[in-house]
Amino acid sequence: MGKLSIEQLREGVRGAVTTPDDDGYDRARTVHNAMIDKRPTAVVHCANAGDVMATVGFARENGLDLAVRGGGHSVPGFGTCDGGVVADLSGMRGVRVDPARRTARAEGGATWGDFNAATYAFGLATTGGIISTTGVGGLTLGGGIGYLARGLGLSCDNLISADVVTADGSFLVASEEENDDLFWALRGGGGNFGAVTSLEFRLSPVKDVYGGPILYELDDAATVLRSFGEYIADAPEELGGFPAFQLAPPLPFIPEDRHGDPFILIVACWAGPLEEGERALQAFHDFAPVVAEHVGPMPYPALNSAFDALVPPGLQHYWKANFVSELSEAAIAAHVKYGPRLPAVNSTVHIYPINGACHRVAPDATAFAYRDCSFAPVIAGMWPDPSANEANIAWVRDYYEATAPHAEEGGYINFMAADDQDRIRANYKGNYDRLVEVKRKYDPGNVFHLNQNIAP
Incomplete structure (x- = not known):
């Protein structure tokens, strides 16, 4: 199995690890698009950022494909893989609203339904998608088009900061003040640069x-x-x-x-x-x-x-x-x-x-x-x-x-x-070459390649 065993992975994470021999494996490997039928070696039901760090390390050390799943709505089925490992963030769904600052922080597995339920109580919102079961993370990393975009901008335009686990297992904060090149790339560059474990948004008065x-x-x-x-x-x-x-x-x-x-x-x-x-x-x-x-x-x-x-x-x-x-x-x-x-x-x-x-x-x-x-x-x-x-x-x-x-x-x-x-190049228009530079810095080995991939 390489340098790390499944048992070592289980011992190193808080969440459950599901393998093909376990009950619930078929449910754990399933994504929204039923056209996708893949069989990963392990699905890690991440409970926190530490679990994500351990899962990324396990995939990297064993040379396995790594899929990161939030809402699981990726049409190409990027939230699962054959023979690799899935970092399943869907159990990390907390949303904390700061009404005084008009901000909200969502964990990496939160859906827009989770987000809107939390912010609505305060008469606040940000641009989300059209379907509430869509993941906050995936939608935002791709840009984030929704009902409120003409007035508030895209979801990524309202992103203040993101917590990111990068390919070498580091935990980074990306914002205008910290790792600003990574923050730039995350706002529209998809899942190419790391696993995002939480996202902080600017909110506006919409109830x-x-x-x-x-x-x-x-x-x-x-x-x-x-x-x-x-x-x-x-x-x-x-x-x-x-x-x-x-x-x-x-x-x-x-x-x-x-x-x-x-x-x-x-x-x-x-x-x-x-x-x-x-x-x-x-x-x-x-x-x-x-x-x-x-x-x-x-x-x-x-x-x-x-x-x-x-x-x-x-x-x-x-x-x-x-x-x-x-x-x-x-x-x-x-x-x-x-x-x-x-x-x-x-x-x-x-x-x-x-x-x-x-x-x-x-x-x-x-x-x-x-x-x-x-x-x-x-x-x-x-x-x-x-x-x-x-x-x-x-x-x-x-x-x-x-x-x-x-x-x-x-x-x-x-x-x-x-x-x-x-x-891919056309989808990023004039920003593609700069995205490649950021990819080379944070993921030179292309650990995060199960996405609309920007190759380093």
């Missing part, structure tokens, strides 16, 4: 929001996309949300005879004064006739978890994405052609606006480089039946190939598939 889904007929899809693109360019920054293609789930506010039909919709989020919410969303009602909607005041955590039921564990996942400067007529035509062909109610296409506060950060201020783009579309192929994989993957690829000529070469790394490794 209840006004929003929800607004559905339109497919015949109006081009009008809705065109109108949204024009309106969101200079809309108030408290207004978030995104256009999407979706098969109607069986929800009470949707006419029963339309359940299962494809629609174009806008999921709206007004984070300004609640009494201004109806007026703030009026423009969306003016775009085209509304078929159905479920809009009103609600806790921000409720909106952030509204689609969780459509994305349960155990689906097949295959995604593609690009950054887009504008929703051109050619791009809209491609979306209108392929968007309605959604293969399952779980599949969706979201076109996230990333202007406003996101544009006020320089392209080289963090590793997230696409500060001049206005949208981050994702074709999120998700379905329950593995026998449909070939046909549904083809839909995602055909859709992507139709939209790619009207987009930037690079895309959001949190949306990348396992076969997107050849896009």
Whole structure:
């Protein structure tokens, strides 16, 4: 087994270590994407940063692949591996809020549901994702696009500091004051530089929001996309949300005879004064006739978890994405052609606006480089039946190939598939060479390579 045995690993950590001979192994090795079926040598259920340090050391000393798992939502399944070791942070989910300083510190395995539940009590929030079971760490390290991004910036723009276990087993604090090169790289560079055991965020006053889904007929899809693109360019920054293609789930506010039909919709989020919410969303009602909607005041955590039921564990996942400067007529035509062909109610296409506060950060201020783009579309192929994989993957690829000529070469790394490794340089645009330098300093042996990898 090399220099260190599994028994030595067990003795050196507080959390449990699960191996193929143990009860619960299949549960321990499973990640969100059921297309991924890998068998690690050991899964370490880390209880603290010391456990993470021990796990990194064990993998390094034995020459084993190392996977770091937080929320486990990585579409390529980077939270597990064949024959290696998994540092599973999912038991490290604590969130501590400092309401006086308007900050919160989340452990490396916390989800956005954990985070929002803790901060909501104080009427505070920061930009999180769209699905509340997503890990705070993974989303933030890739950039962090969500409902509040136009007003507050990306998740990584609100990161104050991070605790990091690096490849040599060191425990470092990364911030503007300490290890600032590492801090720069963590904000958009993904899991390339170490295992992040906690993250400290700046919070803003957001408690209840006004929003929800607004559905339109497919015949109006081009009008809705065109109108949204024009309106969101200079809309108030408290207004978030995104256009999407979706098969109607069986929800009470949707006419029963339309359940299962494809629609174009806008999921709206007004984070300004609640009494201004109806007026703030009026423009969306003016775009085209509304078929159905479920809009009103609600806790921000409720909106952030509204689609969780459509994305349960155990689906097949295959995604593609690009950054887009504008929703051109050619791009809209491609979306209108392929968007309605959604293969399952779980599949969706979201076109996230990333202007406003996101544009006020320089392209080289963090590793997230696409500060001049206005949208981050994702074709999120998700379905329950593995026998449909070939046909549904083809839909995602055909859709992507139709939209790619009207987009930037690079895309959001949190949306990348396992076969997107050849896009790494493009995904980081002008920041790639600097990221390589940081990688060489903190992980010259590429211990952290199960990610959208920046090779040293």
